[in-house]
Amino acid sequence: MIISKTPYRISFFGGGTDYPSWFKENEGKILSTTINKYVYLSLKNIGPYFSYKHRIIWSKVENVNDAKLIQHNVVREMLEYFKIKDGVEIHYQGDLPARSGMGSSSSFVVGLMNAFLMKKKLQLSKKKLAKKSIFFEHNILKEIVGIQDQISASFGGLNKLDIKKNGDFDVKKIKINKQVKNLDKNLVLIFTGIQRTANDIAGQYVSKLKKDKIMEMKEINFQVEEAEQLLLKNKFDDFGKLLNDGWKLKKSLSKVISNKKIDDLYEFSINNGALGGKLLGAGGGGFMLLYIPHHNQKKFFKKIKNVINVPFNFSEESSQIILNN
CATH class of the missing domain: 3.30.70.890 (GHMP kinase, C-terminal domain)
Structure with a gap:
């Protein structure tokens, strides 16, 4: 079993400047912090003796034999993205409700990405984890979202983000003294x-x-x-x-x-x-x-x-x- 723990974030200033439609022409800046509330995701293999291949537990419980039938779009697309062939069980638990402005959807993506990377025995830097999660949300899920949430979840802490026109970014930590x-x-x-x-x-x-x-x-x-x-x-x-x-x-x-x-x-x-x-x-x-x-x-x-x-x-x-x- 693999369990990831990923923080929610609070964004203070700069919201909106992290959308590609803005920063690609004007650059962007964000001031945000992660807090002591978390998304927990467990990932484990499922043996061949169950009547289903995949079991996904979130606000619904999904037992399916074909990954394409999974209703949770992040899980479905990430199984395809990582080319997972064996059966898995994924269990989601969050300290705060989804769809509430705390960056929960990106925390979910980052946390699940982290778990699958561990399953594949791959280790990425915080910056590469953020970039991979941004790519997944923008290019695979086709979501209209910014990039601050993935960066905050991947780096943690109180940070000022400077976003460049090419989508690269610098993270300046503000020490919590x-x-x-x-x-x-x-x-x-x-x-x-x-x-x-x-x-x-x-x-x-x-x-x-x-x-x-x-x-x-x-x-x-x-x-x-x-x-x-x-x-x-x-x-x-x-x-x-x-x-x-x-x-x-x-x-x-x-x-x-x-x-x-x-x-x-x-x-x-x-x-x-x-x-x-x-x-x-x-x-x-x-x-x-x-x-x-x-x-x-x-x-x-x-x-x-x-x-x-x-x-x-x-x-x-x-x-x-x-x-x-």
């Missing part, structure tokens, strides 16, 4: 209850960014540099306020990014102690990140009701194999 570690104490993660597919949301506006929203996207790019400097100077409240500016910019890109429920939640939060925040991922639902100074959080949670708060911490962990038996 005692001061920066205090930042996550001021961050609150709330589940909106709305699940959506990033590919569906992004597909409605990404292609228009380089034509209709050039100034907004350039400002989103610039905010990454500004946010990095605020972190290095330990100006965390200003970092939170910049999140508010970033959310306004992101909302201006398309009407599908937000909705009344999300707007009402965000406005309530700002009126009750939050300095800023944003909806994570492509938009439309999922998790909302809020910057609420730690001393204001008790008061905030007394006023807000019927929300799911997910405590978390920053994590340095990247996708890794935790069992290879």
